Each structure stands twice: as structure tokens, then as C-alpha cells.
Amino acid sequence: MSRAGNRTGPTMHDVAAAAGVSQATVSLVLNDASGTRVSEETRHRVQESARRLGYRTNAHARVLRGGVAGMIGFVGDFVATAPFAGKIIEGAQARAWEAGLPLLTVNTGGDKELEESSLETMLSYKVAGVVYAGMYHRVLEVPEVLGEVPAVVLNSRDASGRLPSIAPDEELGGYTATRHLLDAGHRRIGMINIGTPDDVALPAAAGRRAGYLRALAEAGIAPDPQLLLDGDGEVPGGYANTLELMAADNPPTALFCANDRTAWGAYQALESLGLRVPEDVSVVGFDNQETLAPNLRPGLTTLELPFAEMGRRAVELVLAGDGPAGSRPAGPGRTELFECPLIERQSVAPPNPQRARYPHK
Amino acid sequence: MSRAGNRTGPTMHDVAAAAGVSQATVSLVLNDASGTRVSEETRHRVQESARRLGYRTNAHARVLRGGVAGMIGFVGDFVATAPFAGKIIEGAQARAWEAGLPLLTVNTGGDKELEESSLETMLSYKVAGVVYAGMYHRVLEVPEVLGEVPAVVLNSRDASGRLPSIAPDEELGGYTATRHLLDAGHRRIGMINIGTPDDVALPAAAGRRAGYLRALAEAGIAPDPQLLLDGDGEVPGGYANTLELMAADNPPTALFCANDRTAWGAYQALESLGLRVPEDVSVVGFDNQETLAPNLRPGLTTLELPFAEMGRRAVELVLAGDGPAGSRPAGPGRTELFECPLIERQSVAPPNPQRARYPHK
Numbered sequence: 001m002s003r004a005g006n007r008t009g010p011t012m013h014d015v016a017a018a019a020g021v022s023q024a025t026v027s028l029v030l031n032d033a034s035g036t037r038v039s040e041e042t043r044h045r046v047q048e049s050a051r052r053l054g055y056r057t058n059a060h061a062r063v064l065r066g067g068v069a070g071m072i073g074f075v076g077d078f079v080a081t082a083p084f085a086g087k088i089i090e091g092a093q094a095r096a097w098e099a100g101l102p103l104l105t106v107n108t109g110g111d112k113e114l115e116e117s118s119l120e121t122m123l124s125y126k127v128a129g130v131v132y133a134g135m136y137h138r139v140l141e142v143p144e145v146l147g148e149v150p151a152v153v154l155n156s157r158d159a160s161g162r163l164p165s166i167a168p169d170e171e172l173g174g175y176t177a178t179r180h181l182l183d184a185g186h187r188r189i190g191m192i193n194i195g196t197p198d199d200v201a202l203p204a205a206a207g208r209r210a211g212y213l214r215a216l217a218e219a220g221i222a223p224d225p226q227l228l229l230d231g232d233g234e235v236p237g238g239y240a241n242t243l244e245l246m247a248a249d250n251p252p253t254a255l256f257c258a259n260d261r262t263a264w265g266a267y268q269a270l271e272s273l274g275l276r277v278p279e280d281v282s283v284v285g286f287d288n289q290e291t292l293a294p295n296l297r298p299g300l301t302t303l304e305l306p307f308a309e310m311g312r313r314a315v316e317l318v319l320a321g322d323g324p325a326g327s328r329p330a331g332p333g334r335t336e337l338f339e340c341p342l343i344e345r346q347s348v349a350p351p352n353p354q355r356a357r358y359p360h361k
Numbered sequence: 362m363s364r365a366g367n368r369t370g371p372t373m374h375d376v377a378a379a380a381g382v383s384q385a386t387v388s389l390v391l392n393d394a395s396g397t398r399v400s401e402e403t404r405h406r407v408q409e410s411a412r413r414l415g416y417r418t419n420a421h422a423r424v425l426r427g428g429v430a431g432m433i434g435f436v437g438d439f440v441a442t443a444p445f446a447g448k449i450i451e452g453a454q455a456r457a458w459e460a461g462l463p464l465l466t467v468n469t470g471g472d473k474e475l476e477e478s479s480l481e482t483m484l485s486y487k488v489a490g491v492v493y494a495g496m497y498h499r500v501l502e503v504p505e506v507l508g509e510v511p512a513v514v515l516n517s518r519d520a521s522g523r524l525p526s527i528a529p530d531e532e533l534g535g536y537t538a539t540r541h542l543l544d545a546g547h548r549r550i551g552m553i554n555i556g557t558p559d560d561v562a563l564p565a566a567a568g569r570r571a572g573y574l575r576a577l578a579e580a581g582i583a584p585d586p587q588l589l590l591d592g593d594g595e596v597p598g599g600y601a602n603t604l605e606l607m608a609a610d611n612p613p614t615a616l617f618c619a620n621d622r623t624a625w626g627a628y629q630a631l632e633s634l635g636l637r638v639p640e641d642v643s644v645v646g647f648d649n650q651e652t653l654a655p656n657l658r659p660g661l662t663t664l665e666l667p668f669a670e671m672g673r674r675a676v677e678l679v680l681a682g683d684g685p686a687g688s689r690p691a692g693p694g695r696t697e698l699f700e701c702p703l704i705e706r707q708s709v710a711p712p713n714p715q716r717a718r719y720p721h722k
Contacts, residue, residue, distance in 0.1 A: 012470075071482055090468070093468055093470065094470075097472070097475050100478075102467055103467065103468075104465045104466070104467060104479075104482075105465070105467070105468070106463050106466070107451070107464075109373075109384060109385055109451065109455075110385065111458070114454075114463065117461075118463040118465075121463050236656075261652075261656070264656060289652075291622075291652060295596040295597075295622070295625065
């Protein structure tokens, strides 16, 4: 399942989607920020979309006139300082602001004392609720004190099962990536993972691998252990693991790299072997990291982590949870899994019948 | 000038530097976070560095026992959701936490209403002060209400000159980059900027260009307008501008790209021309973007934006400013410029005497 659905009126997100730009750009244009580098053409497109959708920038004037209206707390480990998860905060903040509440964020850097102190501060300020977010999808021990307010675990799962959690559907993502390569005609599909599948605290590694195996099984292909490497999620690891995969007796014609950094390493390794993407080897990544995936040459086909939607939904659940723990509409312990959409670019093509001519053979 | 100097006792930053790892890694290790992927070797190195420096993770126990101790507000436009500026928040937060105060962050996305509401909320909560940060270095109109508390403008400059500001020394950075290429023996040095130098709201473009011109002048080289392009700071722009520069009658032997994304585009363009970095063309970037510069092949020599130090210093100034506006030790309207250190990797070499053999000639 499931994206957050029940919005009221057009949002900045809607204007951004209609204009084909980021929310940041919409905000820059509609607030007429000085010193910004938005082209006249983009500016016009945004204004036109806002007009057409009836988006009003002064939707919160009422709340502002009424004075301080509380806030929603957002406690993250590294999520707010990670180079790729900014959209999770953008999404959470956009939804909070639609309700007239600022989102106040603390980045704990994993420091448990800072986390405790920050939560005490937030609670003493009577926050409407707290979003507790992880930088990457894992199973977390959640602070006891979160039981005192509406709280949601975001991009991770509550180990105790007490709080509602929001996480990407990793298994479906791995399945979709592999299915896409199968549909292009590939039968020898390698996978470079971002960790070990037996690390229970890292559901992304286990889930993406399980999806890969399910897609192969559905296609009647027995997995080849030579083609499935654990990896480490970094560019140099992707490079080394790709060299290893391509040195197999019967090397793969396609690679599913379980994150975009690994895929970048794969591109570099394939290039060093004189192999072209996608003519010689197809590549699919995971994350749709905005600074990376569209800038690779050719652009990387990848799965998007739906951070903005997940962030929105987390705040939605906090806003809905006006009772004490246990009476929340979302239900404690429920995990909502968000589908990771496939973003198609230019890194996948049918298998190349000429591929025996690998230069290193 | 000038890094922040007067710290009290070893910080997490010091442990990270001593162990050669990120602050995030130090925090993960010292707080024994579960589900983390830190190697035993790294874990040992961090623990050893912490022990040797006498770093104590429970330095804030006193504050915790005393209950809530206030907070410092951090209002950013996009800085907290940008893919490269996380360290500015890490630095600010680390310094705030050393004083026992959580840093509460609001990302306004440039929304002026949200900014106003957030500041009202922060002030009603009696924050110790506010850091007002920009995603990239520009000249900002600062909200009036910031005059009511100790406030510092971070990674930008206050257009009114009322508040102390902290910004990178762009001119010195551009000079250092160009000087480094001159020192390697280059005389034909192209520059691809990140905007137009006459955009007064974008001091990074004007400053880096001025530094480039000063270094050339010092070396007795008249700037060639053919070798100086405005650019747009994006990867495709770097690609296109590099093709243009290399098509000049007397193409450059070295490129100063005014950000790392532009440099990545330059790498791609040079590769498409069959030219190697650094054997055929040397490249220097700007930003030291952590997901990018070390992952290019070869690793990119670049200037680092000292975000962590700048973030630390902003909080330092807020903490020092215990009087009303005007009596602050930092002095209103003062801008502290932070040097951008050169990070040497493998993208610079002496000019290649064989370079006449460009394949496209």
C-alpha cells in the first residue's frame, strides 16, 4: 500500500508537480525571494500552475493572526544532515505547515543524551506530537517518553511495535527493479547489495534481496550465488564488486545495484572494462538520489525512496493522533509500507547478443 | 581570517579529526547505536582517540539533571534540506550541545510566512538566540524580529549590516584554486563560474571570479575572455561549457570549476573528447561535496566550504551575545570570512607537452 491521500486544497507539492519543478523552486518563485536563480520561463510556469490550481500562499494567515499555534517536533538521528534525505523533512514540514504548525527539528547525530534532552524540551513546550525519524531504514529502540504524545516512527520501524511506523517497501522495490530487467529480456542479472541480508537491523538489505530473489523465482530462474554480492553501499565498493561480477565465468548482462552510489561505482568499473551502459550491461539503482542518478551518463534508472510522501504521512498520523497512546486512529504498532516507484532513465536496454567480446576475456 | 578558537575541552569534532572519521561515526560508536555498520577497526580507532583526548560523552549530565535549559533556534531557508550543507547544522548543533542546549531547526523552504511564524514561536519559547542561515552564500533581507534576540546570519550576509554575519571567503577561495593550478605550471587556465559576476546577491560567483583574476594578474597573465564562462552550477552546464572551452583556438590546459557539480560535468565532457584528467587537463572544483568530490575518478582536488566551523562559530556568537542588539561582543554588521581550505586529490598535474594531439582537432 499506500500514499497519503486526504489533502485539503492544493498544496505547494501540487504546484511543484504541475510545473515540473521542486517545491523549493515553487517557494522561491511565489515568495519572490531575492537573489534567486530561477529562469523567467520557470518562474512563469510556476505562477501559471499556482493560478490554475488556485494555490494561495496566504492560506495560513488565520493561524498567524491567532498567534502561536504550537509546533510539531521532528527528532532525527542523521536524517536532517544526510546528503540525500532532505525531502523527508520537506514533506513533513509541508504537511505541518498546511495545518498552520511549524515543524521544529532536532538532529541528534545519534547522541542519546541529546535525544533525551531534546524530547524533554519538546514535551515541555507541549508539542502536538513527535515524528521520530531514522536516516536509513532500520529497526530502532524508541525512547519511552514518546509514549506520552502522539508519535510516529519514520523511515524506520519501532522494535517494540508500540508506535505506528512508516517505511519504504524494500521487498517490492527489489522485486520491481529485478522485474524491470527481466522484462527487458535479461536472464543473467547480478545484484550488489548494501549490506548483509542477515543484519536484522537493516531491513533495506534483506528486503531488496528478497525482492530480487522473488522476481527471479517467478521467472523460473535459479539464483546463481556467484551473481549475488553483499556490498557496502559505497562507490568504491560498487566498483570492486562490479569487477568481481564481470570476471565470473558467465558474467551478468544486467546489474541491480541496491543503491545509487553502488551503481555509480558500477558505471566506473564497466567503463574501465570498456563496457558501455546500457549497450553492453544494463544497470538499475535504488534511492533516486537527486544529486547523483540524473547526473550519471547515461541517466540511471532507479527506484525512488518516496521520502516526501513518507514525511507528509508521518505528520498526518501525528495530527490525527489526538488521544493518548492506544486510542490513535493509526493504531499502535502498525507499519505502513510505501511503494518505491521506478524512475526510468537510460541505463536499461535489452541484452546485447555481441556481448561475448568483453575486452578482458 | 579566522576559525573559531576558544573551545572548552575536547569535542566530538576533535575525536572525529583524530580518528579520521566523521562526527556521525564517532557518535555512533560512542553511543553504541545498534544496527550500525561501523567496522571493528574503525570502532577501535574512535574509542582509542576518545580515550586519548579525554572526551566524555556524559559532559552534559549536569544540564540534563537540571531539567530543560532552553534552546537555540536555527532558521534556514533550504540549508537543512540541501544535499550538501548538512555539516553546517552538525557544526551548529555540536557547539550548542556543548553548552547543554538543543538546537531547534526550522526549514522554511523560503516561505516568508512560515519563517515569520517560526520566529514568533521561537521567541515565545524564549530561545537563547537565533542563527539565520542561507543555503548558499548570498545577501539577505533579514526579518526585523531578529533584532529582539542575539542573532547571527550564517553562510550569507545581512543586507542591512545590522547583524553579524559569517560567510566563506569566496575571493580567497578562487585565488587559492587558481594559484594551485599556476603553481603546477599552467598558464592557460579556464574558469567556469556558477553564475554571473554582476549578480550582487550571489557573492560566491563574484568572489570566486575575482580571486581567479587576482591570481592570474599576480602571475602576469592577462585574462582571456574566451576562457571565462558564467555557467550555472549544474552538471549538464559544466559539460556544455567544458566542450565550449576545449573548442577554443588555444584551449586551456587546466580548468577551475566554481563548484563540484560543474567539475563533474567537466570530467564527463573531457572523457567524451578522449582527454584524461589530470594527464591532459587538470581540474579544480569548489565545495568539497562529500558525495561527489572523493567519488570522482580521479578524486577531485577542490576547495572545502568550512561548513562545520562556520556553524560552530555562529552558535558561539549567539551564546556570547547576552545583551540586547548593539551591545553584542561580535559587533553588529561585522562579517567574519572563513577560509576555504584546498583539499588535494588527484585531478591536478603539470601541463602535458603532448597536448596538441586533441582528438577533436
